[in-house]
Amino acid sequence: MNCFQTWPEPIVRVQSLSDSGITAIPERYIKLLQDRPTLSPNTPHNADLISIPTIDLSDLQSDDISVRRNLLGQISSACREWGFFQVVNHGVNHALMRCTREVWREFFELPIEEKQAYANSPATYEGYGSRLGVEKGAKLDWSDYFFLNYLPMSVRDENKWPRLPSSCRELVAEYGDELVRLCEKLMKVFSLNLGLEEDCLQKAFGGEDIDACLRVNFYPKVSTTRPHIGALPAL
Structure with missing residues (x-):
């Protein structure tokens, strides 16, 4: 070993x-200060204004193509801007x-x-x-x-x-x-x-x-x- x-x-x-x-x-x-997550200079410091994306997956079942396309866009944006997201109505x-x-x-x-x-x-x-x-x-x-x-x-x-x-x-x-x-x-x-x-x-x-x-x-x-x-x- x-x-x-x-x-x-x-x-x-x-x-x-x-x-x-x-x-x-x-x-x-306790992590060192330089190793802790920090907000970017452009991020509002009001925590109420910071919202992790929440995606409603029930829209995947929609018969409306525009609804499904909008859902794909929401997920794409969350991945690019946040790197993660929450899902609801996930099954x-x-x-x-x-x-x-x-x-x-x-x-x-x-x-x-x-x-x-x-x-x-x-x-x-x-x-x-x-x-x-x-x-x-x-x-x-x-x-x-x-x-x-x-x-x-x-x-x-x-x-x-x-x-x-x-x-x-x-x-x-x-x-x-x-x-x-x-x-x-x-x-x-x-x-x-x-x-x-x-x-x-x-x-x-x-x-x-x-x-x-x-x-x-x-x-x-x-x-x-x-x-x-x-x-x-x-x-």
């Missing part, structure tokens, strides 16, 4: 730091989203011994983790996470997914299927916006054997406020 398959220093779970009663985030987790079941979010919250509230059974390494990052990269002394993110491979099926190993809560594996599989379908819709839009055949990007990224993974982030707060859970799909 080479140095890139082991962590350079002992892993500290961010959740355990938060639960320890600390009242300030340790310096290790992913809201009840499933809530259940998946809650089951991951339950996982992170399990005893540390249960979670440590899924501790990851830099070799694949798959499993329960608290840092990315192997640079010793690097600034770290204030979060724990669980990373898993979803597609292709040849790399999926559900034994590496949490055994508890008991519904976790089933929900992850169902949620993952819906996210993959959503991503297929978006890939078609991206292809069309680039002047390509609508299945071009899907084929370029593997077609039916496309790579997909899921990263669930746990963001504890140094307070009594309940922490935030976020699930990030990736293709």
Whole structure:
């Protein structure tokens, strides 16, 4: 095993730091000023005027060509000007989203011994983790996470997914299927916006054997406020 398959220093779970009663985030987790995101000089400093693009995907089903063309334009503009956007009416079941979010919250509230059974390494990052990269002394993110491979099926190993809560594996599989379908819709839009055949990007990224993974982030707060859970799909 080479140095890139082991962590350079002992892993500290961010959740355990938060639960320890600390009242300030340790310096290790505070980015240097020059490394923090900043607004451009032309960006209004009134936060109310800053709005991440929200795209209504129900317009994809419209019989009106002008409506669909307008939607493609909105997505193109969001990609060029922001690099990301929110989607609504995306087709992913809201009840499933809530259940998946809650089951991951339950996982992170399990005893540390249960979670440590899924501790990851830099070799694949798959499993329960608290840092990315192997640079010793690097600034770290204030979060724990669980990373898993979803597609292709040849790399999926559900034994590496949490055994508890008991519904976790089933929900992850169902949620993952819906996210993959959503991503297929978006890939078609991206292809069309680039002047390509609508299945071009899907084929370029593997077609039916496309790579997909899921990263669930746990963001504890140094307070009594309940922490935030976020699930990030990736293709």
